[in-house]
Amino acid sequence: MKLVKSQPWRNPDTVLAQLIQSCARTRNLDRGKQLHAHLVASGATPSTFVANHLISMYAKCGDLYHAIALFDRMPQRNLVTWTAMISSFSQNNKFGDALRTFSSMCAAGIKPTQFALSSAIQASAFFASLEFGKQMHCLSVKLGYDVELFVGSNLADMYSKCGSLVDACRVFDEMPDKDEVAWTAMIDGYTKNGSFEEAIVAFRDMLRGGTVVIDQHLLCSVLSACGGLKAGKLGRCLHSCVVKLGLESDTFIGNALVNMYAKAGDMESASSVVGMNSHGWNVVSCSSLIDGYVEMDQIEEASRAYISSRRQGIEPNEFTFSSMIKACASQAALEQGIQLHAQVMKTSFVRDLFVSSTLIDMYGKCGLLNSSIQVFDEIQHPSDISWNSIVGVFAQHGRGKEAVRALNRMISRGNKPNHITFVSLLMACSHAGLVEEGLEYFYSMNKTCDIEPREEHYACVIDMLGRAGRLEEAREFIAGMPFEPNAYGWCSLLGACRTHGEKELGELAAEKLMKLEPENSGIHILLSSIYASMGQWEDVKAVRKLMRDSRVKKLPGFSWVDVNNKTHMFGAEDWSHPQKEEIYEKLEELMVKIRKAGYVPFTGSMPCNLEESLKERLLHHHSERIAVAFALISMPATKPIIVKKNLRVCVDCHSAIKLISKVEGREIIVRDNARFHHFADGMCSCGDYW
C-alpha cells in the first residue's frame, strides 16, 4: 500500500502485480483471492501480465485449482504464462501435468526457455525416466541451455536419479560455472548411487575451488556419504562445520547427523544428537537411531529407542517398522515379531515392499516357513527385494527345489535376480544336496542373468561340494578359481574335512583361515577336532598350545530360549536355573527316548582324551540341549521352540536335537552364530551335515 501512495504515477498493472507478488511471498491466499475477486468485480479482464502473477500466486499458495482455472480462461497466453503453469504443476508435485503442459507449449509453437526446461527436467527426474530425460537433454542442447547453471544442475540431478552417473558427470563437467546447488546435485548423485568415495572426492574438489558457499543441502549429502563409508571421523569434522555455520537447528541436518553417526557405529553421538534440540525427536532420526542399534546387534537399546520415540508421540513409519522387524529376525523373537506384524497390518505400511520383505525374512528366521510364504503371496506386485527374501528363506530352510522354482518364477515374471539371489539359491542347493543343479546355476548365471560370480558364490560351491563329500572335486575347484577362497569358503571346507575325516585338506583350510581370521577360536577348535577324530592326540595338544600362545580363547558357549516373554540363559553344565531338577529329569528322559530312536553319541571329535562315559555326559549337558529340555517342559506343545546360541551347534547336539524333534513331535529352531537350523520330525533344514 505504501508503494501506491508514494508512486501514484506507476502503471496500475505494476502496482497490482506487486501486491499479488507480496501475497505469493507471504503465502497469503485469502488476500490474493480478494485482489483477484476485486479485479473480476471491476469488470475488466486482467492483462496477461497480471494473470501470470495470479497463476504464480495461486501455485505458491498450493491452490492449483484456481491457477488452472485462470490459465484455461486466459484469452492471451505468452511464454511466461506457459512457463508459470508448468512450474505451478511441478511445484505441487503434479509432474505428469507439468510434462503434458510442457509438450502443449511446444505444440503451440512456443520455444521453451531455461525456466520451462528446468521444471520439465525436474519432472523427468521424478519419474526416473532416462528416456524422457534424454529427450529433454537433447532439447536443451538444441536451444543452447544445456550448460546453463540451472538447466545443467537439473540435468546432472536427473541423470543421477535415473541411475546414470556417467551422463550426470558428463553434463556437470561441461558446465562452465558451478554453484553449491550444482555441486550438491552431483555429490548427492554419487551418494545415492552408492559411490561414496567419489562423493567425498567431489566435495574436496569443490572446497579446493574455494568459491562455493557451504549450505545445509550440501552438508546433508556429504554426511550421507560419510554414513555410507562409516567415516565417523570425517563426519564429526563436518559436524563441527555444521555448528560453525549455525545449521544445527535444521531438521534435515539433524537427521543426517544422527544417521551418519548411527551408520558409523557411534551410537553415543547419534543418540546425543537426537536429544540435542527440539527437532531431534522425529520419525527419521529415531528410525536411523533404531536401525543403528539393530545393525550393532544392540537389540535392547533398539527397543528402548523405539519405546522412547512412541512416548514422544512419534508414529512409526515403514522405516521404523522395517528396522524393528529386522531386530526380531536377528533375535528370532517370534512373539515380538508377530506383534509388530499386527501393528503393521493396521497401517498402510503393510503394502510397503521393504516391510513385507523384512516380515518374510523374520518369519523365516523364526522357523515359520508357511507364514513367510503367506506374507509373500499377499504381495500384489512382488519386487526384486520380495523375491530375494523368499528365495533366501527357502535357502535357510534347506528347500532347494522350492528355491529353484522361486528363481524360475521370478525370472518369468520379469524380475531380475542379482548376486544375492544367487547366493541364496546356491546355499539352498547346497543344503538340499542338489549339487548338480547348483553347479549348473553357478556355471550359467553369468550367461543367463549377466551376473559375474563373486567370492561368495565360489564359497557356496565349495560348501556344496564339501557337504556332498566330494572333497577331491572341491580341491580341484579351488585350484581353478581366479582368486583365493574367502573365509566362509575355507570354513565350509574345514567343516567338510572334519565330517569326512580329510586331514590334509583340512589342515590347508585351517592354515588359510588362521591367516584370515586369527582371532577366530572356532577354527582352532575345528582343526583340533579333526585331529581328535583320528586319535592324533599329539596334534590336538599342538593346536591347543598354539591357541594358548596366540592368546586365542575359546568362548564359553551359551544358549538362550524365550519362554512366556522371558529370556532364559544356559551355559554348558549350567545348573543354576531354579527348575534344574525338572530340566535334568527331562534331559535324562530325552536321552532314553532318542537312544531308542537310534541316537549314538558322537564323541569322536571331542578334543580331549577323556573317558567315554564322561565325554557323553559332557555332550548331553551342552547349553543348547539344556535350553531345549527347559523349553519342552515349560512351553505349550503347539509353539515352535526357538533357541539361540553364541557358538556353533556341535555335530552331536545337531543329531540329538534332530531326534528330539521327532520323539517329541516338536519344531525346534536353533540359531547359532553361523547359521540357522530348523528341526522338524527328525529332519534338519541344513541337511545331514552340520
Place this chain on the structure above:
DNA sequence: CTAGGGTTAG
C-alpha cells in the same frame, strides 16, 4: 511475472 540441490531401509 517463470527455474535448480538435502535426511532413514533388503
